[in-house]
Amino acid sequence: MAKVKSKYVCQNCGYIAPKWMGKCPECNEWNSFVEEILENNPQNFKNINVKNDKPIKLSNVSIVKEDRFTTSIFEMDLVLGGGIVKGSLVLVGGDPGIGKSTLLLQVASNVSNNRKTVLYVSGEESMKQIKFRADRLGISGEDIYIMSENNMDVVIKNINEIKPDVLIIDSIQTVYDPKISSSPGSVSQVREVTNDLMRVSKGQGVATFIVGHVTKNGSIAGPKVLEHMVDTVLYFEGEKSNIYRILRAVKNRFGSTNEIGLFEMMGNGLTEVKNPSKLFLSNSHKNVAGSITVATIEGTRAVLVEIQALISSSNFGTPRRMAIGVDYNKIVMIMAVLEKKVGLMLNDQDGYVNVVGGIVLNEPAVDLAIAIAITSSFRNVEVDRSFVVFGEVGLTGEVRAINHIQQRLNESRKLGFSNCIVPKSNLEGVDIPKGLNVYGVSNIEEAFSIIF
Numbered sequence: 187m188a189k190v191k192s193k194y195v196c197q198n199c200g201y202i203a204p205k206w207m208g209k210c211p212e213c214n215e216w217n218s219f220v221e222e223i224l225e226n227n228p229q230n231f232k233n234i235n236v237k238n239d240k241p242i243k244l245s246n247v248s249i250v251k252e253d254r255f256t257t258s259i260f261e262m263d264l265v266l267g268g269g270i271v272k273g274s275l276v277l278v279g280g281d282p283g284i285g286k287s288t289l290l291l292q293v294a295s296n297v298s299n300n301r302k303t304v305l306y307v308s309g310e311e312s313m314k315q316i317k318f319r320a321d322r323l324g325i326s327g328e329d330i331y332i333m334s335e336n337n338m339d340v341v342i343k344n345i346n347e348i349k350p351d352v353l354i355i356d357s358i359q360t361v362y363d364p365k366i367s368s369s370p371g372s373v374s375q376v377r378e379v380t381n382d383l384m385r386v387s388k389g390q391g392v393a394t395f396i397v398g399h400v401t402k403n404g405s406i407a408g409p410k411v412l413e414h415m416v417d418t419v420l421y422f423e424g425e426k427s428n429i430y431r432i433l434r435a436v437k438n439r440f441g442s443t444n445e446i447g448l449f450e451m452m453g454n455g456l457t458e459v460k461n462p463s464k465l466f467l468s469n470s471h472k473n474v475a476g477s478i479t480v481a482t483i484e485g486t487r488a489v490l491v492e493i494q495a496l497i498s499s500s501n502f503g504t505p506r507r508m509a510i511g512v513d514y515n516k517i518v519m520i521m522a523v524l525e526k527k528v529g530l531m532l533n534d535q536d537g538y539v540n541v542v543g544g545i546v547l548n549e550p551a552v553d554l555a556i557a558i559a560i561t562s563s564f565r566n567v568e569v570d571r572s573f574v575v576f577g578e579v580g581l582t583g584e585v586r587a588i589n590h591i592q593q594r595l596n597e598s599r600k601l602g603f604s605n606c607i608v609p610k611s612n613l614e615g616v617d618i619p620k621g622l623n624v625y626g627v628s629n630i631e632e633a634f635s636i637i638f
């Protein structure tokens with residue numbers, strides 16, 4: 187009998203070694219190697235979506251507009267880049283219990299109402315459990331086929347029979363390909379099952395949603411390779427204690443990335459948040475010290491977000507700095523600029539900066555708001571709530587131009603703000619909305635003289 191060959195695969199990054207190792211040389215993870223039996227399986231090397239075996243000239247390629255259909259959920263369509271693309275492979279990642287199954291069941295229901303056939307495969311829940319959730323969501327499920335199955339061969343057999351337009355696999359970590367000996371959720375299984383799904387999806391034009399759980403460190407369990415294989419990667423995020431959820435596109439072959447969709451988790455499922463800015467502004471209408479509103483761009487739309495700062499005298503030698511929702515290094519830098527340029531004595535003060543609503547802001551346009559919030563808290567001077575500010579702050583205290591100014595101004599006006607401080611160099615050619623006073627500034631001192 188031929189000797190069984192095996193390989194050792196890092197469950198974190200997919201690195202393959204002939205021997206067991208304590209530490210992965212690729213990703214430096216400890217104790218991540220698992221033995222897997224090597225199979226000589228020609229199926230693994232089958233072409234996935236190749237239709238032509240001869241190269242043709244790029245200019246001769248005819249473009250057919252992608253075939254899309256709506257989920258009837260505006261936020262979901264937006265994140266997908268304008269609806270579900272026929273034959274696309276979409277990975278939906280998120281913490282357990284965040285609402286992935288709920289979202290996809292709602293999508294399934296909406297699509298089936300539009301006369302599409304849906305097959306929902308759950309490797310985690312029984313039919314009863316799915317039915318129980320559907321009842322809670324008020325879904326009758328006339329055209330939704332459900333299946334509680336882990337074996338990929340059985341799933342594929344049923345796909346060939348039912349010929350669904352949309353396939354949902356909940357979750358990739360619970361289904362397995364019987365050709366592979368390793369356990370479900372292992373790197374080889376995840377890779378192979380995704381390969382199977384890709385073949386079905388591209389070959390038969392089935393739009394496929396794959397649910398993937400997220401590990402402690404925030405990446406989708408299984409290899410990174412999974413993210414490379416699919417067309418679109420969506421992350422469903424949010425604090426479990428909070429009812430708000432954010433659906434974020436981190437990769438999209440059919441649309442723009444960094445688009446977000448906002449949802450509220452209610453007793454009867456997820457509902458869309460129609461006015462995202464309301465979510466990130468605190469409810470108080472009083473002027474307070476240490477708080478200011480910034481207009482940021484998320485994907486293709488402007489969202490108003492409140493930034494708060496607290497400066498208090500430090501009890502220890504080295505003062506503390508803490509940032510939630512913005513980069514730590516950014517606040518350290520802005521505090522240094524404030525010390526040097528405005529003369530704020532912050533070196534014996536603790537500094538905390540927080541973005542309301544749990545959103546993360548990475549763009550430079552929030553700098554000016556952070557500077558104002560910190561100064562306002564330090565001096566204990568209230569900031570007028572009718573102000574929205576945005577602009578990048580440079581190391582010499584200058585306020586630099588940012589992008590999408592028009593959208594930010596329009597959103598500010600729409601939400602009833604009447605004053606805006608913006609970079610002066612941005613103002614050329616801008617159409618100032620009626621009822622909005624716009625102040626152009628070229629450095630932070632000018633901004634401070636207006637707001638304080």
Ligand code: TYD
Binds near residue numbers: 280282451452
């Ligand atoms: P679920 O979709 O099962 O999460 P995931 O598939 O990401 O693990 O959602 C689970 C949570 O959502 C659970 O804690 C209960 C809550 N929930 C509601 O608040 N309202 C609802 O209508 C539903 C179906 C679930």
Ligand code: MG
Binds near residue numbers: 286356
């Ligand atoms: Mg689930």
